[in-house]
Amino acid sequence: MKFTFTFLILFLSTSIFSQTSEDFIPKDAVSVFSINNVNLLQKISMDDLVQYEFMEELQQELFDGSTNGKTLKDAGIDFNQKMNIYYGKGKNYEVSGFSFGISDKNALFLVFDDFDRQESPYPGVEFYSSYFNQLLIYGNVGILLRVDPNFDKLQELADSTWYAQGHTNPWYWNDDYDNYDYEGEYEGDYNEDYEMEEEYPAEEFEEGETIDEIREDEFDVDELPIAEDNPGEKNYQEIQDSISYSLRLLYLDQICKELFVDKISLKTTDSRFANQLTHNTEGTFYLDNSRNFRKDQGLYYFQSMLPSLFGRMEELYTGNVMLGDISLKNNSIDLNLKANYSEALGSIYKELADAKFDKNIVNYIPANSSAYFTYTINLREAYEQALEIILPILEKEENPRVAQSVLMIELMDEFINKDALFDTYKGSMFGSYNGVKSVEVERIVFSYDEETFDYTEETVISMEDIPVFTMGFSTGRPDIPEKILDYLKKITRKITQEGDVWKIDKGFLDAIPLYIINKNGLFIITNDEQMVRKNSEGFGSDAISKKKFKKAKSGGVMYAYVDLNKTLTTIPQKLFSDEQAFALQKLKDGAGAFELTSSKTTSTYTNFDLKYQFENESDNVGKYILDMINSLYILTKQ
Numbered sequence: 001m002k003f004t005f006t007f008l009i010l011f012l013s014t015s016i017f018s019q020t021s022e023d024f025i026p027k028d029a030v031s032v033f034s035i036n037n038v039n040l041l042q043k044i045s046m047d048d049l050v051q052y053e054f055m056e057e058l059q060q061e062l063f064d065g066s067t068n069g070k071t072l073k074d075a076g077i078d079f080n081q082k083m084n085i086y087y088g089k090g091k092n093y094e095v096s097g098f099s100f101g102i103s104d105k106n107a108l109f110l111v112f113d114d115f116d117r118q119e120s121p122y123p124g125v126e127f128y129s130s131y132f133n134q135l136l137i138y139g140n141v142g143i144l145l146r147v148d149p150n151f152d153k154l155q156e157l158a159d160s161t162w163y164a165q166g167h168t169n170p171w172y173w174n175d176d177y178d179n180y181d182y183e184g185e186y187e188g189d190y191n192e193d194y195e196m197e198e199e200y201p202a203e204e205f206e207e208g209e210t211i212d213e214i215r216e217d218e219f220d221v222d223e224l225p226i227a228e229d230n231p232g233e234k235n236y237q238e239i240q241d242s243i244s245y246s247l248r249l250l251y252l253d254q255i256c257k258e259l260f261v262d263k264i265s266l267k268t269t270d271s272r273f274a275n276q277l278t279h280n281t282e283g284t285f286y287l288d289n290s291r292n293f294r295k296d297q298g299l300y301y302f303q304s305m306l307p308s309l310f311g312r313m314e315e316l317y318t319g320n321v322m323l324g325d326i327s328l329k330n331n332s333i334d335l336n337l338k339a340n341y342s343e344a345l346g347s348i349y350k351e352l353a354d355a356k357f358d359k360n361i362v363n364y365i366p367a368n369s370s371a372y373f374t375y376t377i378n379l380r381e382a383y384e385q386a387l388e389i390i391l392p393i394l395e396k397e398e399n400p401r402v403a404q405s406v407l408m409i410e411l412m413d414e415f416i417n418k419d420a421l422f423d424t425y426k427g428s429m430f431g432s433y434n435g436v437k438s439v440e441v442e443r444i445v446f447s448y449d450e451e452t453f454d455y456t457e458e459t460v461i462s463m464e465d466i467p468v469f470t471m472g473f474s475t476g477r478p479d480i481p482e483k484i485l486d487y488l489k490k491i492t493r494k495i496t497q498e499g500d501v502w503k504i505d506k507g508f509l510d511a512i513p514l515y516i517i518n519k520n521g522l523f524i525i526t527n528d529e530q531m532v533r534k535n536s537e538g539f540g541s542d543a544i545s546k547k548k549f550k551k552a553k554s555g556g557v558m559y560a561y562v563d564l565n566k567t568l569t570t571i572p573q574k575l576f577s578d579e580q581a582f583a584l585q586k587l588k589d590g591a592g593a594f595e596l597t598s599s600k601t602t603s604t605y606t607n608f609d610l611k612y613q614f615e616n617e618s619d620n621v622g623k624y625i626l627d628m629i630n631s632l633y634i635l636t637k638q
Contacts, residue, residue, distance in 0.1 A: 316342060321340050353377065363543050471526070
């Protein structure tokens with residue numbers, strides 16, 4: 001008996017400690033970044049780490065002043081295990097977090113000091129909570145995760161509960177609320193004889209407060225009603241909070257049972273991900289686009305009204321998974337991505353990629369351009385292949401609207417001059433960023449006087465930095481866009497023609513002109529006045545070098561180059577959201593360059609290579625890896 005008990009203890013210990021961090025990624029994760037060489041991150045400050053979006057969204061309350069000066073090395077992290085950052089969105093909830101190895105649990109809780117231990121319903125699992133975040137410890141593995149119910153699901157349940165209690169629309173304060181528009185302005189019929197002061201006695205006014213402000217407070221949707229016959233009953237917001245809390249517990253329990261009881265994880269359910277983890281690189285990347293398609297809330301109507309058609313389209317999208325390796329080279333990080341897809345969808349992509357590069361486009365990219373791209377596709381062949389693949393899928397659907405759409409597609413295919421259409425845009429495109437130009441900008445500023453309720457407008461002139469860019473594509477039918485421009489010139493004074501150049505007054509950011517050049521087989525749009533005046537035939541010897549030209553030509557469907565130092569130093573930050581600006585600023589700190597190329601497309605995959613070069617010493621390579629991961633994390637969540 002004693003021998004049996006000892007054997008069981010040894011068995012359980014071996015079972016627990018044999019599992020590693022990558023075994024505890026929920027199967028619902030659709031994007032995963034695994035850092036295999038965690039040792040690269042040991043110098044990263046915890047305060048810097050929490051600034052990244054993949055951390056900040058997870059635990060906004062996690063760190064306080066107690067983490068100042070601490071690094072991952074001080075946090076008891078096991079550098080012999082992978083660190084896995086993941087995000088997933090299912091039909092009912094979102095889950096995000098990361099899993100990691102633990103070498104010193106005492107040191108771990110000097111950093112994760114906001115977590116309180118809870119009773120654990122799962123054998124062998126220590127359970128800790130901090131607001132909406134959970135820290136689970138299983139053997140020498142830590143799993144930090146956050147589960148949030150989808151808003152649409154939450155609102156649906158809250159509405160149902162509210163109406164079931166006999167309430168009307170929770171966003172109406174009373175019947176007169178219908179007379180208020182979205183901006184809060186009263187649109188009902190006023191009674192001229194009505195004395196407003198009878199409803200709002202002067203003694204109830206605070207100093208400087210107006211009747212309009214009191215009315216606005218009355219209709220504040222943050223102050224929702226409760227049932228008059230039961231003052232103790234929850235208002236709508238309280239009901240929503242209660243349901244949200246219950247759903248979090250429900251979905252958290254579901255995930256934990258899968259991970260710790262049933263031993264179900266992404267690694268056990270997707271062999272492609274499991275195989276990617278075996279690669280001997282600094283990191284790996286996984287993105288399942290097929291599940292993103294299936295769980296996209298924007299397709300809810302499509303799924304509900306046309307389920308059979310959605311199923312066939314979903315089948316077409318099956319296997320659309322991106323896998324990648326992150327490799328450290330001399331002063332660069334290489335991200336090698338392989339985009340996989342089904343043969344049906346791949347046959348369209350293959351035709352799309354079978355295009356001839358137009359060498360004329362590089363003549364319009366100046367040598368001093370800090371960022372540029374080329375894009376080459378064959379729309380004509382891809383269109384024909386798409387019809388061959390997608391029309392049979394649509395024809396199987398016994399729905400009048402779908403049948404009508406199929407008829408329209410077939411008639412357009414018969415009647416449209418496809419030669420003219422696809423010769424107008426032949427498939428080679430380019431774009432370049434050429435710094436900024438300080439220009440005098442005229443803006444109209446509106447002011448509102450709260451005492452007189454009057455709006456005034458004032459014209460303000462200021463100097464602003466405007467990004468200078470050029471974009472264009474190859475065309476075999478320059479006469480078609482010229483007909484359109486000639487027509488537009490007749491109906492608006494904003495468009496004028498000077499020789500073979502069209503000018504759109506204040507066409508960019510309502511501040512400076514846009515110019516259109518339609519010659520040499522190219523249709524070009526730019527706000528670079530100097531290029532229009534001096535280089536409308538191209539930059540010639542001042543265009544990008546032959547070496548860069550060869551890279552662009554051999555770059556596959558898409559080639560892109562960005563000098564981060566030059567570009568991010570000059571480009572106005574106001575063009576980006578706060579989230580994007582922060583991610584770009586992190587990349588700027590590396591002061592290097594991005595270069596993207598793609599391989600020849602087959603019927604099942606395309607390879608993409610992204611090289612992130614940095615000028616500083618490789619001591620900061622861990623930070624550069626996190627910068628790249630954070631940028632990709634933001635993109636994959638969109």
